[in-house]
Amino acid sequence: MLNIADTLHRWCREARPFALATVVGVHGSAPLPVGTSVAVDEDGDAVGSISGGCVEGAVYELCRQVLRDDRGAPQRAWFGYSDDDAFAVGLTCGGELDVFVQRIDPAAQPYLSTALSAIAQGRPAAVAQVVEGPERLLGSTLSVFGGDHVAYGHIDGGQADRAVADRARALLRAGRTVRVDIGGQADECPERLSVLVHVHASPPRLLVFGAVDFAAALSQAGRFLGHHVTVCDARPVFATPARFPHADEVVVDWPHRYLESTEVDERTALCVLTHDAKFDIPLLRLALDLPVAYIGAMGSRRTHDERMRRLREQGLTEQQLARLRSPIGLDLGASTPEETAVSITAEIIAQAHRGTGRPLTQVTGPIHRPSEPASYW
Template sequence: MFELAVELLQRLDSDEPVAVVTVTRVLGTAPRPVGCSMAVVATASGERVLGAISGGCAESSAHALARQVLASGGPVSEHLGFDEWAFSTGLSCGGQLRVLGYRLEADRTDLIAELRAAAEGLDAALAIVSRGPDELLGRVVTLTGGDAALPAGVLGVVRKELAERLVDGRCSVIELSGDLELAVLVSRARPRLLIFGAVDVAGALSRLGRQLGYRVTVCDARALFATADRFPDADEVVVDWPARYLAGTSVDVRTVIAVLTHEERFDVPLIVAALTGPAGYIGAMGSRRTHLRRLDLLRAAGVSAEALARLHSPIGLDLGAATPMETAVSIMAEVIAARTGSAARPLAQGSGPIHAVVAPA
């Protein structure tokens, strides 16, 4: 749901009826995770569909469920499984989905507040009753609020789970007694992509990074090159000595640092500083010869072998990239592989499910 936050709020502000269908549980293998949603908007000129729940497999079923919700107004829980009925909906990937359809209305203040936080790029989290008594279906709990209709003992358990999921960024499912189930949906604040070096690849990388959900900063000590006009997709363009800027800005385990300058006077102090921090990915551009010379300089600067093992250099996966955008794709592909622990080999060379197998919570 949170991936549609901006569009959903726009429709809500326009007083257009909106029904949302959200994946509340995944059993087995499926292309989309818990929390992803499709919305159907009733506009003056007809229907508009936003988002998807299955990458194509079950969109017709989601659309039909959303239309049902628009007509009835009440929430509806459905199960999409791999059986005879599933074949008619096109869900042939082998997994099973539970989905919840519900109206998005202005009086759902707790839900709307979390949508607004997500739309602004801030942390957002809520739990929604996805299975249980009809009178509780679709009720929402947040870190600071909770539907009065829910049992008092539920709120503490759910809020503890919400706080934990905001740390690791994972959606989850809570099963409680009485056949009560809540889907925990989270959206972390945008992670940072720090690009050092106002070069041509930086422009492509900032564009791709923004599309992938990063808050992008381009930093270079040369004011002539580090301008907002040259990097319109960056959230900020900073003129500063790279190592000095890095020392004074916020970095966490989700931060990506891309060093594109391949000038030793910038690179070495910057990489030394980066390797002492918690950034999840640190990559540096340069040829293999440049990389070997840079390693010698970093060792001379006192960087340990353990720290050097965190450095991705030469930066990116070997995709045969030639253009700036192709190079940006190779860099972000390596970032994704590093984050997920993937071997980054062609899917055709692997075996087993293409999508992650999600065990029941």
Template sequence: MLDIAAELHRWCEEGRDFAVATVVTAVGSAPRQPGAALAVDAAGTAIGSVSGGCVEGAVYDLCQDALRTGQAVRESFGYSDEDAFAVGLTCGGTIDILVTPVPADDTRLRPVLAAALSAAAPASGDPAAAADGRPAALVRIADGPPELLGRALLVRPDGSYEGSLGPALDRTAALGRTAALGRTSALDRTAVDEARALLEAGRTATVEVGADGGRCGEPVTLLVESAVPPPRMIVFGAIDFAGALARIGKFLGYHVTVCDARPVFATARRFPDADEVVVDWPHRYLDATEVDARTVLCVLTHDAKFDIPLLERALRLPVAYVGAMGSRRTHEDRLRRLREAGLGQSALARLRSPIGLDLGARTPEETALSIASEIVAARRGGSGVPLTGAHIPIHHDLSASVGMGRIGSVV
């Protein structure tokens, strides 16, 4: 849902009734990933997409039904071999959709969603997640007891939260108010813990927990959407290739920094697409700046006096990608120098050098595309080989386990 936060935030401010359909799980060649959303207001206006066109009409109707009934529903869509014209994904995948009505007079769910939308798309209208520096995770019950479906929490990095997932069910006995509140807080606390783990990693995923907040009890599926600042791309070396890479980095949603020790080359005029241009020695800047597990570092200087101290530090950091430009001869010399600096084989194995995929690139733009392709493949688990005749999945499953729950459908 946060992928259309700017528009939905405006709808909330205008007091519109609307329903939002969100992809919960995606299996096979489904075109959109968990978190992708389609919203429909009471006047029939639609924004967003859940399938790239395959099932939009059916989901649109579900949103209108939800607005009429006031009931959240979960629906699955997939390709039908028996009836190729049935509503489904002609690409062969399967998606599960959570459809939630959000009327203007809702006093439980709407304030939570409005706060999440505000965090993900501030009043400036910038659709970049958490562009105002307020990362948060939106947690919704995507599967479980019907009366809890669609309930939400907004979780902050410090563990504070707004809203509630509601009381868990007790099939054996009626609960008094105190016991019910205790069980509610247990489910909320579990959701907060799971959301904070995903928020730290900047990931959107589903998590299965027990309705009582533990490992047991009636199963509940939580959809956790993370609104975080965009990942960083730091490009070292103020050369023409860096300008092309800054452009494609912005296109891919990165916050792009270009760094070079030479002030005559490192100027904002030369790199208008970069978010910032820094004049500093690359290794000194890397020591002083913040990076995380989503950060990509692209070393384009191919000059040993810059490269070696920079890569010595970069390959020790828990970042997503480290690539360095240069010939194969430069690469061998670089490895020798890094070994002499004390780096072991496991650290050296993380280095992508020569940087990029084999596209036969020549121009700065083609080279930037080659580098960006390798970054996307590393992020998504792709092989980089042509899909034609390869007999490999088009979309890769990067499911992983975090915390006590089982996490899947990660983006």
């Protein structure tokens, strides 16, 4: 639902009931990920897309049907590829979509409106939506938002609330929208539920150390990909906002000292571009002991070998050193700062989504991997 959060927020403010159709499962290749939604209000106005056009008409009619249903019971539908008729309802990309449709009455779900308001303002929030389980719980939502991750709303008023809230908090910290199974055990939640947790998190951080030409191109690429970009260098003559207009902030400080004082998490990417031992070694010694997503360092093969020698002398283990991507980036044949920035960001993307970095023509299986949080640490 985050793809249409602004419109849903407005409809909730206007107390306008609507049907929400959400992709809750993807099999094979599909154009849009789990969590993408279409909404239709009682006047027939529609917003959003779940398939790039392939099944929108059928989903629209299903939403209208749910709105007309006196009980307002949620419905499920599967859409897949049709060989018999190119114009039939189906996905020409060859994948399958599992779609969950429910009626939303804003007056009955005030905390959904509050969560959508937080999202519209750019604040972190998660909305957990029950998409499979006992009929009485289908469509129930629980929202988690704010720096203190307070939960509002309810699933069953008891154990399920606590279990779903805990999972939503964890996914909000990880910054990933995923469907998870909860319950089935008395100590957690006696009833088994499948819950789609929609997450709007703060942008992941990209920390670029070294105020060099490559850093300027990398900060632009990182900004384009939705990162909050920080450029840090100890040399004030080079570390200036004018030289890095695409960075969200430019910091003049010794790299390791800045890293000690700033906040990082499991989505943070660190790119060390200084290839100067007096900056690199203290910084990497600290970085390789932090639970961050990606650590890469620029330099030649000779620089890399010398860097590894020095880090071993500092007491780092082979397990820690294995986390270091050095020389930084994928082998794209890059030479210019702009090409190198693409090489580095491609490696960051591959690391985050467990990609191989190989051409798709050489890889079998689904193009899009399941949306599961990667394990970095």
